[in-house]
Amino acid sequence: MTPFLAVLIPFLGAAVISLAANRPRLRDGLCFALPVPLFLTVVGVLVRRVGGDDAMEQTLVEWIPGVSLTLSAQPLGLIFALLASTLYIVATPYAIGYLRAGGYHHLTRFMACYAIALGATMGIAFAENLLTLYLFYEILSISTYPLVAHTGTEKARSGARTYLALLLVTSIGLMLPAIIWIGASAGTLSFTAGGILDDSVSPGAGALLLVVLLYGIGKAAIMPFHRWLPAAMVAPTPVSALLHAVAVVKAGVFSVLTVVLYIFGLEYTQSLLTQPLMLYIAVFTMLAASLVALRQDNLKARLAYSTVSQLAYIVTGALLATELAAIGGGLHMLMHGFGKITLFFCAGAIYVASGINTVSGMDGLARRMPLTMLAFFIGALCVIGLPPTGGFWSKWYLISGAWSTEQYLVVSAFVLSTLLNIGYLMPPVMRAFLRPPPDDEPARYRLSEAPALCLVPLLVTAAGTLVLFILADPAYRLLAMGIP
Amino acid sequence: MSSITELMPFVVLIPLIAGPVCALLPGRGLPWLLATLAMTTAFILSAMVLAAVFDGATLSYAFGNWAPPVGIEYRVDAANAFVALLITGVSAILLPWGKPLVDDEVPERQGSFYALVLIALAGLLGITLTGDVFNVFVFLEISSLATYGLIAHGRDRRALIAAFRYLIMGTVGATFLLIGIAVLYILTGSLNMVDIAERLPTAEGARALQVGLGFIVVGLAIKLALFPLHHWLPNAYTYAPSLISALIAATATKVALYVMLRFIFDVFGAAYSFAALPLAAALMALAIGSMFAGSWLAIMQSNLKRMLAYSSVAQVGYMVLGVSLTTLAGLSAAFLHLFNHGLMKAALFASAGLVAYRCGGLGMNDLRGIGRQMPWTLTAFALAGVSLVGLPPTAGFISKWYLLSAAVAADQLWLVGLILITSLMALIYIARVVEIAWMQPRPEGAPAVQEAHWTLLAPVWVLVAANFWFGIDTRLTVGGATRAAQALAGGVWP
Amino acid sequence: MTLLSFINYWAVIILMMTGYYCMIVRGNMIKKVIGLGIFQTSVFILFISAGKVIGGATPVLREGVERYSNPLPHVLILTAIVVGIATTAVALALTVRIREAYGSIDDDAIDAAEEDDRV
Structure with missing residues (x-):
């Protein structure tokens, strides 16, 4: 039960799945089975870590003099790993059910890349230094490209092109030079409590590095480098759900949190000239993306912009550079993950069962898919941040963090954004439950939920958001272990 | 120690002797077998040689017991052992791979074909190991002549034109080198590298020496295909038989770079070379030109091999850029990227060769949807492409990392931007191929293509695995490159 | 006087430029090969003339001669000549093959044919 095992399992799984390409039953069985050992390993690591073990640092090889390929289990990373591996369990049956129901091809490639992406996510979560994080970050970008372009249509290919181009341009063009710069001046890249940059670079250089590094982490989708996320929505819904609501985007904000906490350090971040600038850009992203989401009729596009906005919450939390806000950011990563995957699962289920993919087409839908729409409602509550869902707690801490630094502008932005969340997430629910179907065709009143493989996962994650309302305290304490 | 000194010349001699024997062998199996055996033996020997010189030792072998500087001396340190390992290693892997492709492309008189391959490789190894400047010229011509012949074996008739134009350019380059050697000889009366280096200080004021250095650098820049002297390369790589494209792309330009560095650093001395001519500035400008022109032209190409050929021009730019930083770190990065x-x-x-073998053409249209039919080949291509772009955890990333670090350490931050921009250009041309091969449907009515046999795939995957292995375990490559740089410029450059 | 004392270098430069001009300007491949030959020969002369020691005799060991010219350049150039001949032979062989394949050995005609190949 070590971090390395958690990274290794999905990669091995991908290899095994590829080898079983010609035997669909065996392959599907492997796909179902793979998340279980991964989840157990992550839980094992978590138990050891909480039980007082050290960080289980594992150095695989000295990569570049002074920088090793090292994994370790840190609280924030454990939350992230736990989130991804838990949702992987429910997302796999959903993916298989969805792809079968939708008549998609090339399932082997899909499931293998899915597994590799999860392995890379584990690597990011357990990275002990910035270069290890960068390694898995790039693997994640590359391995998700085939998933986004999966259908191979002109639209999918151009979306995937935007996706890959933006992610790699930011990571190669900004993140890599920033890493080299940090490595050259600080002499180390290890994540250290309190940061490593303090005295090694001039204040001006530190301020520049913050901007370069935050934009370099393109997966955090800070405007104006957010276009890849709506572009990625051409992918089949299971990809949008697990990867573009959880693994990939959370890898982005996780990297931002990690960099702010362990490379810059909270105090140092606060002293930087560009900290207010980046903070306001994040706040702007939060509000602007919400406004854009209001205008999207396509359900997945609306959810995608909502994700951009929610990611900005977490980035804002990181950039407020206080413990409370950082913990709030970490919690929001978890809560929003559950909430948003539920919403995406629902969107996919609706599409598979009825072919509807727009908000305006959802009138009276609850008569046909009551369970799905109930889950959608709960997921929406979680993303908005209302009890009795976990989303309430993360927003609570984020706003408290902003309050404690007397950034009232940010506080009001959080509140305003919450109102906007209601504005774009409630109409689909209202339409589905309160409006009559557009015409009196009997089919519109007949119960027709999505296949069980799709339906059960979304109910599970919806229930998960409710459970997290109760479990927020242990998560808070775990995060507090890593954020002094 | 002494026994390895005795064995060292056999790295060159084995292929050189096996070559003519090969020409006499009948049929298809025997010449190939002999060639493979010869290169495998040479590979083992050069690995032993590298092991012997890894910690800074120098091996010296005097031919016919004529003591240097009168006789011809083979002189091996970490720098040339490293290059020799690359040449022999790549050819030992590629020869088994190329057998069916050669059967397909060169159906007749394979004896003489493999003889030429061996002689070309022997020539490259000779350039690498020798410590005598005239010997460099002779081996350069031996390998070049064999290479012209090999390129002309391509099935397309344009291969002949490519070979002829390469011959003209290559001979001009070699003759330039000869002029430089003549100047060196006139000024010092010696042909032995170490001896010349010792005698040169007396001639340092002479303008002729500057001219000599200029001729040698330009002559070798032609062989190196440094922008704007790269015109021979794309056609030669495109129309040559697949085995030859792969072999010379991996080795020939690298040897030219190595020997240029040997002249600049060991014969003329880095201090003199970079002071007498504005070499650093010139090399940097040409390197940047190579990087951009090569990448841009690669993006423009519609033939896969041609695209890779232009990409080679760009990659040579990175190596030369490393040299032009005039630091030890930059030189190490150049050697690292060379390997x-x-x-x-x-x-x-x-992998491109396998596609050509199975599918016939290498135009972008032929490639549409091929990924589904040849998944292993195209996955190998995509993974090697990741290495070319320079993403972790591949060897390409390690090269980029060291090159970028060297640029940062040399306070040339603007170069960081240029390197990254050209890396992204590489991403464009690689991603385009991947997208066409995997994400586009096969054109209507196109014949089904079969995946290559596993015996063909295995060597390709060995190379891909090597790309990943050396992207994670960098002890051999970084250690070798650092020591090679140390051997050349240790003590002169910071 | 100084001009004349460098006469060998002048000869070399003139030959070299002639050969180079021939190679670049001529479209006919045979003429290119001839130019290449002249170009190479100029360098041979450069090398050999460097071996001449003023007042020195032919380097054949014999009674009564104290100063000999340097024989080493001759030996080297013998090798270089062999290389040059081999190059010419390969070039001519390629020209023959090109003529068989294209029906012409003129650059322009071949460029035109290459355009056709591309289409």
């Missing part, structure tokens, strides 16, 4: 680029280009050309 790593050999690996990635061998893998790329080898």
Whole structure:
């Protein structure tokens, strides 16, 4: 039960799945089975870590003099790993059910890349230094490209092109030079409590590095480098759900949190000239993306912009550079993950069962898919941040963090954004439950939920958001272990 | 120690002797077998040689017991042992891979074909190991003449034109080198590298020496295909038989770079070379030109091999850029990329060769949807492409990392931007191929293509695996490159 | 006087430029090969003339001669000549093959044919 095992399992799984390409039953069985050992390993690591073990640092090889390929289990990373591996369990049956129901091809490639992406996510979560994080970050970008372009249509290919181009341009063009710069001046890249940059670079250089590094982490989708996320929505819904609501985007904000906490350090971040600038850009992203989401009729596009906005919450939390806000950011990563995957699962289920993919087409839908729409409602509550869902707690801490630094502008932005969340997430629910179907065709009143493989996962994650309302305290304490 | 000194010349002699024997062998199996055996033996020997010189020792072997500087001396330190390992290693992997492709492309008189291959490789190894400047010229011509012949074996008739134009350019380059050697001889009366280096200080004021250095650098820049002297390369790589494209792409330009560095650093001395001529500025300008022109032209190409050929021009730019930083770190990065680029280009050309073998054409239209029919080949191509772009955890990333670090350490921050921009250009041309091969449907009515046999795939995957192995375990490559740089410029450059 | 004392270098430069001009300007491949030959020969002369020691005799060991010219350049150039001949032979062989394949050995005609190949 070590971090390395958690990274290794999905990669091995991908290899095994590829080898079983010609035997669909065996392959599907492997796909179902793979998340279980991964989840157990992550839980094992978590138990050891909480039980007082050290960080289980594992150095695989000295990569570049002074920088090793090292994994370790840190609280924030454990939350992230736990989130991804838990949702992987429910997302796999959903993916298989969805792809079968939708008549998609090339399932082997899909499931293998899915597994590799999860392995890379584990690597990011357990990275002990910035270069290890960068390694898995790039693997994640590359391995998700085939998933986004999966259908191979002109639209999918151009979306995937935007996706890959933006992610790699930011990571190669900004993140890599920033890493080299940090490595050259600080002499180390290890994540250290309190940061490593303090005295090694001039204040001006530190301020520049913050901007370069935050934009370099393109997966955090800070405007104006957010276009890849709506572009990625051409992918089949299971990809949008697990990867573009959880693994990939959370890898982005996780990297931002990690960099702010362990490379810059909270105090140092606060002293930087560009900290207010980046903070306001994040706040702007939060509000602007919400406004854009209001205008999207396509359900997945609306959810995608909502994700951009929610990611900005977490980035804002990181950039407020206080413990409370950082913990709030970490919690929001978890809560929003559950909430948003539920919403995406629902969107996919609706599409598979009825072919509807727009908000305006959802009138009276609850008569046909009551369970799905109930889950959608709960997921929406979680993303908005209302009890009795976990989303309430993360927003609570984020706003408290902003309050404690007397950034009232940010506080009001959080509140305003919450109102906007209601504005774009409630109409689909209202339409589905309160409006009559557009015409009196009997089919519109007949119960027709999505296949069980799709339906059960979304109910599970919806229930998960409710459970997290109760479990927020242990998560808070775990995060507090890593954020002094 | 002494026994390895005795064995060292056999790295060159084995292929050189096996070559003519090969020409006499009948049929298809025997010449190939002999060639493979010869290169495998040479590979083992050069690994032993590298092991012997890894910690800074120098091996010296005097031919016919004529003591240097009168006789011809083979002189091996970490720098040439490293290059020799690349040449022999890549050819030992590629020869088994190329057998069915050669059967397909060169159905007759394979004896003389493999003889030429061996002689070309022997020539490259000779350039690498020798410590005598005239010997460099002779081996350069031996390998070049054999290479012209090999390129002309290509099935397309344009291969003949490519070979002829390469011959003209290559001979001009070699003759320039000869002029430089003549100047050196006139000024010092010696042909032995170490001896010349000792005698040169007396001639340092002479303008002729500057001229000599200029001729040698320009002559070798032609062989190196440094922008704007690269015109011979794309056609030669495109129309040559697949085996030859892969072999020379991985080795020939690398040897030219190595020997240029040997002249600049060991014969003329870095202090003199970079002071007498504005070499650093010139090399930097040409390197940047190579990087951009090569990448841009690669993006423009519609033939896969041609695209890879232009990409080679760009990659040579990175190596020369490392040299032009005039620091030890930059030189190490150049050596590192020399080795790593050999690996990635061998893998790329080898997988492209398999596509050509199975599917006939290498135009972008022929490639549409091919990924589904040849998944293993195209996955290998994509992974080697990742290495070319320079993403972790591949050898290409390690090269880029060291090159970028060297640029940062040399306070040339603007170069960081240029390197990254050209890396992204590489991403464009690689991603385009991947997208066409995997994400586009096969054109209507196109014949089904079969995946290559596993015996063909295995060497390609060995190369791909090497790209990943050396992207994670960098002890051999970084250690070798650092020591090679140390051997050349240790004590002169910071 | 100084001009004349460098007469060998002048000869070399003139030959070299002639050969180079021939190679670049001529479209006919045979003429290119001839130019290449002249170009190479100029360098041979450069090398050999460097071996001449003023007042020195032919380097054949014999009674009564104290100063000999340097024989080493001759030996080297013998090798270089062999290389040059081999190059010419390969070039001519390629020209023959090109003529068989294209029906012409003129650059322009071949460029035109290459355009056709591309289409």
